Amino acid sequence: MTRTDVRYVSTRGGMAPQPFSETLLEGLAPDGGLAVPAQLPSVDAETLEGWRALTYPQLAAEVLGLFATDIPREDLARMTAAAYADFPDEVVPLRSIGGGITLVGLSEGPTLAFKDMAMQFLGQALSHVLERKDQVLNIVGATSGDTGSAAEHALRGKERVSVFMLSPQGRMSPFQRAQMYSLDDANVHNIAVAGVFDDCQNLVKRLSGDLDFKHAHRLGAVNSINLGRIAAQAVYYFWAWLRVTDAVEPEFRRGFEVSFAVPSGNFGNILSGFYAKGMGVPIRRLVLAANENNVLDEFFRTGVYRPRSAADTYATSSPSMDISKASNLERFIHELVGRDPRRVADFFRAIDEQGFVDLSAEQPRFDAEFGIVSGTSTHADRLATIRAVHEASGELIDPHTADGVKVARDHLEPDVPMLVLETAKPQKFAETIREATGIELELSPELRGMLDAPQHVTEMVDDEQALREFIAAHALH
Template sequence: MQYLSTRGAQLGQYRDVIVEGLAPDGGLAVPAELPTIDAALLERWRPLDYAGLATEILGLFATDIPRDELARICRTSYRPEAFASPEVVPVTSLDGGLSLVGLSEGPTLAFKDLAMRFLGEALDLVLTEADEVLNILGATSGDTGSAAEHALRGRDRLAVFMLSPKGRMSPFQRAQMYSLLEPNVHNIVVDGVFDDCQRLVKRISEDVEFKRAHRLGAVNSINFGRISAQIAYYVWAWLRATDAVPAADRDGFEVSFAVPSGNFGNILSGHYARSMGLPVRRLVLATNENNVLDDFFRTGHYRPRTAANTLTTSSPSMDVSRASNLERFVFDLLGSSPERTAAAWGELTVRGEIDLSAEQHRFLPELGFVSGTSTHADRLATIREVAERCGVTIDPHTADGVKVAREHVEEGVPMLVLETAKPQKFAETITEALGVAPAIDAETRTLLDAPQHVTEIPDDEQQLRDLIASSALR
């Protein structure tokens, strides 16, 4: 399979795009043509375990990686002993037609583990075969950083330079990242918000000469490797939701997915799964008070906020106002036209917004998108409600998803809410909602008490360049 940039450059095959990250022309890698799946293929996949299903899904995209190598990578990435659930991704019924897709069973207790563990193994394979090294430059609003660092820690051919916003993550999230002592992990705290971190990463990644001189890559969701790996759990969840449906009725049986959204990568994978043929009725996008994406899907106007106007909320991993993956969706919306996509981003630079209101009528039903906003009060009420009615404690981001999902439930259509993280990562909000703190085991207490090591910098591109130049693998 060949890949191209949303802005027109030809990018090569899967190996090339997972190493490159951001395209040289500033765009994002997308398949030249999406593969398709049908009812017969879904039924053939139904008996597979998660690693086996991931091998099949990723095999549609990573056609340049031998199948036996891909299977080995997936078996390593998704071995059951690395996850709290032997299923890897359990699906649990809640109430009112909702089910919870358990994406947070991995080592860092967040959905990012599922894609990041695969990407770490895939990068290791590609770099070993090419006898090369790669320095990962990324930005995190909370869970990407810890998942990336835990997936890549201790690897000889990979180093991580992870930017995070000062004072904008939970204590648990900071501890998971900042307590790592591996020499290939560099935690950089930026005096700003997540969008400032993301902007620094993008500006440096757009400098092709600097990027190649210092062998820079990415594991943020701008890396298509993560997007492709996430498609697997949409298919897995559909299969589990339809296991009890009579075989004669499964063909075309639709479910809906509700997805807490910040950087738009997770729900983009659902968009691709639906476009490939997975029977998905609605993709329900849930935002917090930083509701730029909700505004976009309601009006067709994309208006990113400034750093000063990006709110600090109790679902901090969604405190994003400039969603980098939206460009991939806009590329699809504009007929896969690099010219129109580049023009849209030029409009964003000049006017501070993109007007796609002429296309807004296509969001539903053609593309299946609806959206909604959840507030702090909504989160607290939803956490309490789910705990009381279902006996399940959910984290604040997942609560945003449940709140908005309830607004879009349809009779006879299962609503699958993608879990974001485990509640213990956000103990303060859980305590406020339930009146009691999540239980902290000895391992968590040790983590929270461990010394933390970071490098603090202002929102300054040159200081970041100097830091990378002095510490990058060569």
């Protein structure tokens, strides 16, 4: 397979094509859109089969090499080896839980959540690019639970990067808060905002949209608006397909379809699967699992997209999915409207003017053309699913993964393996596990020490000016 040059443009049409390295540093595009490949790279069946014997870091270098065509392959191989060095030998284990469902284990990293899979690579890639350019970067991000800790653990102590991570006050689990707030590295700044995740995300977008402020303080992003995150997450779709088809006779592997169920909040994880499918992974369906904040489920079932306000966003027992305005949906809309920036702009203009967009005429395409279906899981569903999975298989799953399993069961098809992307280790949500099963999870001395450690966090009202002043006072220059 020939490695062709891939450039990136904005969903809103106002950014000249640029290489992967520049998209890593930009975050939000200068015109307010998101970076997308001008042409999605593709993988033929022979190449895919040739990757079967690779380790996960080796496969990551190959897949990411299709996106990062401006970074030498030997540098990518070094970065991916370093990114997954502290994971177990089997970086992404697959394990059956019965009933035709297999879990894709994505929580073997330092913060026990799937965000580590991309963030550990992103930490390596940002350091590489900044060193090469002799620059610094101030990351401003928002987290609903796991992105923040994964980013901070990947970037802590790095000389050329500072992290300003916004999180919603009182909306994360005690474990999630401790993973972030217990860090005392000089380059890590935790900011707890009075509001919900969408308020944090809106602050990040407003600062990123102010190009003068962004450039003056060298702002970047590690949320899934950063294309590097999306690219790195696509790798485990390739890996999971290869591992499932290891058991398939070689003559039947080509085109052998599997489905993936993905717990979804900001639409980044499932978007990576959408890209993997477009690149050539034989994926039949991508099953979007929402919790009670089911704006995305409503959209994919009806074609009506109606973001909710902060006041209408529920605090649930799967808090990383408590999002009512998914940033990465813009990348899907870009594909849906034929990559026409004017129609993307019309989509968001309609939301601003009337609070919703009616694309019900396009809704049949969601499954027929793109293979995306969806469903909703509630707190009662989570408890019942955690309990049932444990009774049937002995496995304990976290509440977000339980949302995925619940919705996956509604979309099982004969002879099509269903893979559920695991979101986190159950230890991060001990209270919900106790409620579901009565089991008191034991924590290692290291994790108990983290929970008991002093916490370092700045509480802030939902105020853009206060955030600007804080960043200006603490940013690297």
